[in-house]
Every structure is written in C-alpha cells, then in structure tokens.
Amino acid sequence: MVKFIGRYIQTLSAGDTYFASAELPEKLKLSSHLVMLNYGELCPFTPEGVVYTTIDDRLLIWFTRIPLQSGKIHIPEGWAMCSSLKGGDAVVIGRGEGSAVCVVREGRMVSQMMKPPMRSDEELAELLTREHSLREPFIIESNGDYEITFSDIYTFARTQLDFSNYFRKLAADSVMPLIVLFAVLSVGDIAVSSYINSREESVSEELKEYRKMNLPIRADVDEARAKLGRWEDFNKLVQFSSRIGEYMNAIASATNELNGRLELIDYAGISITIRMQCSSASDFIEKFQDTGAFYEVKVNSAVPDRDNPSKVNINAQLLLAEAQQ
Structure with missing residues (x-):
C-alpha cells in the first residue's frame, strides 16, 4: 500500500538536511513559515525549505538544502532510520563513509550527522555515547533498506499538507479510491485487533500452564548451570593465580616505559582489561607486546584527553595465554 502511494512521498537524504531540536512552545500553532522564522538561525546554511514534527514537548526540525516539491509528503532519512525504535538509547550508523548517523535517547531522536571519515563504528559510537550521555545504547548498523510506514507518512503529512486542498487534488487526479x-x-485493522485480543487471553492461560509444567525442569537446569559456572570460575582463578605475578610485573614494566598513568585493572576470565593514559596507542601496543606475557593486545578505544591533548586515554584488553587453549 505504501508503495502504491509512493509517488506522493519524497525521502530527504541526511546529506541534504540539517537536524535541530528545540523546546516546543506552548499554545502556538506551528507552520513551516513560523518554524523557519523563529528557528532558522539554528541552521548553519541558508535553507531552501523546512520539515518538522513534534514529539511530547520537543520540536524536531530538518532544514533542507534543496527546494521541497509541491504536493509531496517529505520524510527525512534520519527519521526513517530511527522511527522503528521503541524506547531506550541507540546509535544508528549507516554503512560506508558519508552515510547517515543518528542518535536516539529515551526513544527520541536527538542528533543526526554524516559519518566522518577515518573513524571506526565502535569509536564513533563511543564518542556519541559520551557526548549525549546515553545509557547502555544499542549500536545498530543500517544498510539503508528501511521501511516507511503509514505512521511515518501521517507524522509528516499532518504538518505539511493542507488536507482540504490536498484531497481536492487527489480527486482531480482520479485517485479518490485511495480514501475508500x-x-x-x-x-x-479493527477486526484483526479484536480477534487478537480474544486469542490473547486463551494463549496466556495456556502459557501459564506450560510454565507450571516446566518449573521442575527449569530448576534442575538452573542448578546444573550454577554448578558448572562455579567450577569454571574456580578453574580460571587457579590458572590466573599461578601467573598473576608475571602479569602484574609485565603491566608495571610497560606502564613505566610508556611513562603512563594506569587508571584501571580488571580481570575477567581469560583477559585483563586496563585503562591507561599515555602518549599514543601505537606505543601502547608495542610496549605491551614486547613484554611477551600476553597472547594478544587489543585496543578497544583511544580518545585524546580533553585537558592534555598530547595524551590519549586508552581502554584495552590483554588476552592471557589461556586464550590459546
């Protein structure tokens, strides 16, 4: 159905728009003209048009570099990438350089940008997580194959179209059967919803019965898993304890050679996670590999220090010899 009315929809690519948000003014009837007049200063270039919508107490605005086509419903690419997310925090990253990147906080879009060159998805996600104070965000890779729903169409149609004139145009174009x-x-939809609701109660009762039947089995499985987990933890602790002196001496030696500042050491299974401030990530990798105490040295992130640009804050994982087993 959405494909059938696709000629009335125009998707605005992230590269042709600039996203901004503001607090929704009270008791003010919005229009494209008023949004442009009151918030145009938020855009770094002279916009050719503006598309907007509202969510709760926020006004979401997309300024466009290209003129908007008359009679079309314009939907920003950033919105289409994020509209399916329901609640929580997320960073949605398009594939390849020059693709769109969107940030969602508490189920609401808060930022849109173009993917910068020479940055990995993991590093970019970490920077955006800190910048927007996200809590355990989902990192989602978008392949650009997103679906525009009826909800998306309605969200922007209600702020862009004069429905009285629009339906006259539809009638003149002989597409009135769409309304029917x-x-x-x-x-x-109403009939399907009614059927689903009637079935929901019976399915819920059946599910309760199955859960009661599975309780003894679940208890046995949980007990077996707990015993296995305790044994594995004990075995790992024994292996780690036998070489703890070697690992700590290697970390201390590399830290001293780097003239670094060690901020965190955390042991987990077959690896040690450390957080350190030093001159460069390449020196960090070289010094820790030269110790010969670790199977592999993996730098998860290297972020320049805000107070001392000549230093970088490194978060790394040191794989122990047990990782080879």
Whole structure:
C-alpha cells in the first residue's frame, strides 16, 4: 500500500538536511513559515525549505538544502532510520563513509550527522555515547533498506499538507479510491485487533500452564548451570593465580616505559582489561607486546584527553595465554 502511494512521498537524504531540536512552545500553532522564522538561525546554511514534527514537548526540525516539491509528503532519512525504535538509547550508523548517523535517547531522536571519515563504528559510537550521555545504547548498523510506514507518512503529512486542498487534488487526479481503501483497511485493522485480543487471553492461560509444567525442569537446569559456572570460575582463578605475578610485573614494566598513568585493572576470565593514559596507542601496543606475557593486545578505544591533548586515554584488553587453549 505504501508503495502504491509512493509517488506522493519524497525521502530527504541526511546529506541534504540539517537536524535541530528545540523546546516546543506552548499554545502556538506551528507552520513551516513560523518554524523557519523563529528557528532558522539554528541552521548553519541558508535553507531552501523546512520539515518538522513534534514529539511530547520537543520540536524536531530538518532544514533542507534543496527546494521541497509541491504536493509531496517529505520524510527525512534520519527519521526513517530511527522511527522503528521503541524506547531506550541507540546509535544508528549507516554503512560506508558519508552515510547517515543518528542518535536516539529515551526513544527520541536527538542528533543526526554524516559519518566522518577515518573513524571506526565502535569509536564513533563511543564518542556519541559520551557526548549525549546515553545509557547502555544499542549500536545498530543500517544498510539503508528501511521501511516507511503509514505512521511515518501521517507524522509528516499532518504538518505539511493542507488536507482540504490536498484531497481536492487527489480527486482531480482520479485517485479518490485511495480514501475508500484507507477506510477498508481501517475496518480490517479493527477486526484483526479484536480477534487478537480474544486469542490473547486463551494463549496466556495456556502459557501459564506450560510454565507450571516446566518449573521442575527449569530448576534442575538452573542448578546444573550454577554448578558448572562455579567450577569454571574456580578453574580460571587457579590458572590466573599461578601467573598473576608475571602479569602484574609485565603491566608495571610497560606502564613505566610508556611513562603512563594506569587508571584501571580488571580481570575477567581469560583477559585483563586496563585503562591507561599515555602518549599514543601505537606505543601502547608495542610496549605491551614486547613484554611477551600476553597472547594478544587489543585496543578497544583511544580518545585524546580533553585537558592534555598530547595524551590519549586508552581502554584495552590483554588476552592471557589461556586464550590459546
């Protein structure tokens, strides 16, 4: 159905838009003209047009570099990438350089940008997580194959179209049957919802019965897993304890050669996670590999220090010899 009315929809690529948000003014009837007049200064270039919508107490605005086509419903690419996310924090990253990157906080889009060159997805996600104070965000890779839903169309149609004139145009273009089809689909949705609700109660009761039947089995499985986990933890601790002196001496030696500042050491299974400030990531890797105490040295992130640009804050993982087993 959405494909059928696709000629009335224009997707605005992230490269042709600039995203901004502001607090929604009270008791003010918005229009594209008023949004441009009051918030145009937020855009770093002279915009050719503006698309907006509202969520709760926030006004979301996309300024465009290209003129908007008359009679079209314009949907920003950034919105389409994030609209399917329901609650929580997320960083949505497009594939390849020059693709779109969107940040969602508490289910609401807060930032849109173009993917910068020479940065890995992991590093970019970490920087955006700190910048927007995200809490355990989902990192989602988008391949650009997102689906525009009826909800997306309605969200932007209500702020862009004069429905009285728009429906006259539809009638003049002999597409009035669309309205009838919308009505039929609405009735169908109501019927389906009613059936689903009636089935939900019976399925819930059946599920409760199955859960009761599975309780003894679940208890046995949980007990077996707990015993196995305790044994594995004990075995790893024994292996680690036998070489702890070697590992600590290697870390101390490399830290001293780097003239670094060690901020965190954390042992987990077959690896040691450390956080350190030193001159460069390459020197860090070289010094720790030269100790010969570790199977592999993996730098998870290297971020320039804000107070001392000549230093970088490194988060790394040191794989122990047990990783080879």
